[in-house]
Structures are given as structure tokens and as C-alpha cells.
Amino acid sequence: MPTEAPTVVRVPSPLRSYTAGAAQVRAHGTTIAALLADLERRHAGMRFRIIDEQDRIRPHIRIFINHAEVTTLQQPLAAGDEVHLICALSGG
Amino acid sequence: MTLNASERDRYSRHLLLPEIGLAGQERLKAAHVLVIGAGGLGSPASLYLAAAGVGTLGIVDHDRVELSNLQRQLLFDTASVGAGKAPAARARLQALNPDIDVVAHALQLDASNALDLLGRYDLVVDGSDRLATRYLVNDACVLLRRPLVSAAIHRFEGQAMTYVPDGGPCYRCLFPHSAEGMVANCAEAGVLGVLPGMLGALQATEAIKLILGIGAPLVGRLLTYDALAMQWREFRFARRADCAVCGAQPTIRSLQPGAANLAPERLRARLAHPDPDAAAPAVVDVREPREFALSHLAGAVNIPLGELPQRLSELPPDRPLVFVCRSGGRSRAACDIAVGAGRRDIMNLEGGMLAWARHVDPALEIAPYP
Numbered sequence: 001m002p003t004e005a006p007t008v009v010r011v012p013s014p015l016r017s018y019t020a021g022a023a024q025v026r027a028h029g030t031t032i033a034a035l036l037a038d039l040e041r042r043h044a045g046m047r048f049r050i051i052d053e054q055d056r057i058r059p060h061i062r063i064f065i066n067h068a069e070v071t072t073l074q075q076p077l078a079a080g081d082e083v084h085l086i087c088a089l090s091g092g
Numbered sequence: 093m094t095l096n097a098s099e100r101d102r103y104s105r106h107l108l109l110p111e112i113g114l115a116g117q118e119r120l121k122a123a124h125v126l127v128i129g130a131g132g133l134g135s136p137a138s139l140y141l142a143a144a145g146v147g148t149l150g151i152v153d154h155d156r157v158e159l160s161n162l163q164r165q166l167l168f169d170t171a172s173v174g175a176g177k178a179p180a181a182r183a184r185l186q187a188l189n190p191d192i193d194v195v196a197h198a199l200q201l202d203a204s205n206a207l208d209l210l211g212r213y214d215l216v217v218d219g220s221d222r223l224a225t226r227y228l229v230n231d232a233c234v235l236l237r238r239p240l241v242s243a244a245i246h247r248f249e250g251q252a253m254t255y256v257p258d259g260g261p262c263y264r265c266l267f268p269h270s271a272e273g274m275v276a277n278c279a280e281a282g283v284l285g286v287l288p289g290m291l292g293a294l295q296a297t298e299a300i301k302l303i304l305g306i307g308a309p310l311v312g313r314l315l316t317y318d319a320l321a322m323q324w325r326e327f328r329f330a331r332r333a334d335c336a337v338c339g340a341q342p343t344i345r346s347l348q349p350g351a352a353n354l355a356p357e358r359l360r361a362r363l364a365h366p367d368p369d370a371a372a373p374a375v376v377d378v379r380e381p382r383e384f385a386l387s388h389l390a391g392a393v394n395i396p397l398g399e400l401p402q403r404l405s406e407l408p409p410d411r412p413l414v415f416v417c418r419s420g421g422r423s424r425a426a427c428d429i430a431v432g433a434g435r436r437d438i439m440n441l442e443g444g445m446l447a448w449a450r451h452v453d454p455a456l457e458i459a460p461y462p
Contacts, residue, residue, distance in 0.1 A: 092220045
């Protein structure tokens with residue numbers, strides 16, 4: 001059982017079908033990879049929308065820790081960090 | 093002095109601002125701005141640009157006004173339903189400001205006309221509603237060295253960024269390539285009517301700032317808006333050294349027609365009932381050999397993605413190509429490689445073999461990713 005406080009994860013509207021409409025969820029993990037694994041446990045199917053089969057962030061999704069872009073799934077998370085999932089939008 | 097008395101009256105509130113003044117208003121009058129799309133975003137953006145006195149304002153849209161547009165596309169009214177959007181927009185904008193020149197471009201923007209059209213303008217505002225158009229406009233602006241103010245919306249959310257040549261990152265630096273089919277547009281997902289009003293006005297603000305050379309534009313900054321939470325957030329992103337269009341060694345040096353997505357049912361139909369007047373598509377499976385060995389489409393050839401750049405000469409030169417992989421990701425990358433090599437008539441099997449199994453052949457066993 002993880003002892004660290006869960007990280008706030010902001011969910012873009014194209015992915016909220018996995019979170020029952022919630023714009024914000026919480027998940028555990030000391031790295032982005034671990035956080036995404038915990039997200040998958042809580043919201044089945046969500047990880048595959050974010051990460052492809054070669055463990056790369058999908059090209060239409062960006063991940064930010066606070067306001068800085070994540071470049072590797074091994075990027076560590078610190079207490080109090082917020083993770084933002086950003087999805088390319090297409091409407092005009 | 094190039095402003096007449098009527099213009100000085102019309103723009104008097106701008107002239108009072110030290111950051112604008114007479115010189116700034118004359119810069120606006122001399123500017124040529126192209127707005128892509130006369131829709132939710134293009135409506136407020138073009139209205140504010142016209143009101144601000146942008147001297148030449150181009151509007152690109154090939155569609156006709158529909159009743160469902162009026163919930164958010166403020167350029168039009170009930171009497172406009174059925175009219176061409178570009179000419180209707182021109183009439184509305186010209187009525188707002190007869191002192192400017194509004195040019196209606198009633199055409200579908202594509203790889204064959206984008207460079208010529210965008211090249212006639214100083215700055216582009218993208219209010220399109222398709223990802224493919226966004227990438228086309230981005231690539232054209234990078235190639236032409238034109239600033240671009242880009243925005244997009246979905247349900248209750250919006251996002252915006254600004255590209256300037258030799259400055260910050262472009263749209264591909266943020267989202268390297270299209271994931272058409274994975275991101276819904278307004279017709280598919282719905283949208284709060286007032287939402288594009290916020291983002292379109294923001295686009296006009298950015299355009300005006302760039303013309304005047306004032307303030308801090310959204311370069312290297314993605315601004316997001318959540319209307320439900322009433323929250324704006326900003327995220328910083330950097331120019332990518334490996335960006336396909338603005339990077340150190342760009343692979344996109346001209347505009348090419350992109351690859352289309354092909355649904356499994358349509359591929360089945362094309363393979364089962366080939367058009368007697370056209371060449372049958374060649375199916376190229378870019379999975380690893382052991383994935384291909386378990387199951388593959390009849391007649392497919394196997395060229396693993398990693399080997400494709402060296403084996404492009406093996407692709408039949410005179411047939412449409414359909415790239416296939418397990419779920420559509422690797423095959424999308426294969427499409428980009430083929431398009432980049434100058435091949436035309438390229439298609440990506442949407443959703444890959446998993447989608448084929450779901451919609452066409454449920455008995456098919458698909459190998460897991462190796």
C-alpha cells in the first residue's frame with residue numbers, strides 16, 4: 001500500500017469517459033510510469049489512450065508536471081506535484 | 093498620415109492607447125491577415141480583427157451556413173442559412189467595417205493551394221475544425237515563415253498557442269503528428285456555444301499584438317481554458333530539435349497530401365470488390381515478422397516499420413498503399429515515411445488489425461505487441 005499522498009491528475013475532456021466525467025482524479029506513483037500504471041488500475045483503458053504499445057507518449061497527448069513538459073516516463077514526481085494530461089483538440 | 097477623419101473617429105479608442113496610437117493603427121491598416129475557417133473560432137476572431145481595422149482580411153471556408161452553426165458562429169444569422177460561409181462572412185465583416193478590404197476565399201484548403209494562398213498574407217489565424225488542416229496550416233506557415241495563431245475547442249475546453257518564425261516552437265513541436273480519428277470535432281463531441289467566443293477573441297488579441305509588436309505573445313506557451321472550472325492554465329513547451337518541419341533537419345520541406353484513414357469495413361470492400369478502372373490497393377503490414385506470422389490480411393506483404401525507410405523501393409509504385417499494424421500507430425508512422433518519400437495515395441488502416449478483428453473478422457487472433 002503506497003504511503004505517499006496521491007498526485008492530482010488533471011484529465012482533458014476527451015479522456016473523461018474513463019473517469020466517469022471527472023476533470024480531476026488522484027493516483028499514486030513516484031514516476032510518471034508508475035502513476036500511469038495506477039491510473040490504469042483505477043480507470044481501466046485510460047493508459048492505452050495515453051501511451052502506445054512501444055511505451056511512448058502518443059503524439060496527440062502531452063503530459064506536464066506542474067507547467068513543465070514530461071519527456072520521459074521515468075520522470076520522477078515530488079510531493080505536491082500536479083500532473084496535467086493535455087490532449088490535442090480539433091474543434092473550431 | 094493615412095487615416096482619414098472617419099477612421100480617426102472609428103479607431104479613437106485605439107489612438108488613445110500609447111501602445112497603439114496613430115502609428116500602430118496605421119500598422120493594422122497595412123496588415124494582411126488570413127482567417128482559416130468562418131466557424132466558431134473564425135467568427136469572433138474575424139469580427140474583432142475587422143473592428144480593429146486590419147486593412148486586408150481574408151476568410152477561408154468552403155462550407156455553407158447550417159442552422160446548427162448559429163449556436164456559436166456569430167458571423168451569421170438565420171437569413172444566412174444555406175449561404176456560402178466565405179461570402180456571407182465577407183458581407184457581415186464589410187458591413188461592420190467598410191474601410192477595410194475583406195476577401196472571401198470559398199475553397200477547401202489543401203496541399204495544392206495552401207502555400208499560394210497563405211503566402212499572400214502576413215499572418216494566419218487558424219480556426220479550422222480538422223486536425224489535418226491544422227497540420228497543413230502549421231507546415232505552410234513554417235515553410236512560408238508566417239506567424240500563426242492557433243486555437244482549438246472541444247466541449248467545454250479550449251487551447252491556444254502562437255508560432256513565430258525563428259522564435260518558439262510550432263504546432264508539431266507540441267503534437268508531432270496527427271492522430272486523426274482519435275480526437276473528435278464539434279459535430280461529433282458537442283461544444284458549448286460561447287466557448288469559441290473566448291478563444292477566437294484571444295486569437296484576435298494575439299494577432300493584433302503581433303502586428304503591433306507589443307506585449308508577450310503565446311510563443312512556447314500553450315494556454316488552456318476550462319469553461320466549467322472557469323480556469324485558465326499555461327504550459328511551456330520547447331522547440332524540438334527533431335521537429336519534422338521546423339527542426340534542425342526537417343523532413344517536411346514541402347506540402348504533400350497526407351495519408352487518409354481507412355476503416356476496416358471499407359478496406360474489406362475494396363479488397364473484395366476491386367474497382368475495375370483502378371489499381372487494387374497493396375496492403376503493407378509493418379509489424380514484426382512473428383506478429384505477421386500469427387495472422388495477417390490475405391495478400392499483405394510484411395515490411396517491419398524499422399526496415400521501411402531502406403525498403404521503400406519494394407513498394408509497388410503504381411498501386412495505392414494501405415499500411416497496417418496492430419492498432420494503427422506504427423502504420424501511421426509508416427504513412428508519414430511513405431508520404432515524406434513522395435508517395436501518393438497512402439492510407440492507414442484505422443485501428444489496425446485489432447479494429448479489423450472487431451469489425452470484420454472476430455475469429456482472427458492478433459499477436460500481442462512483441
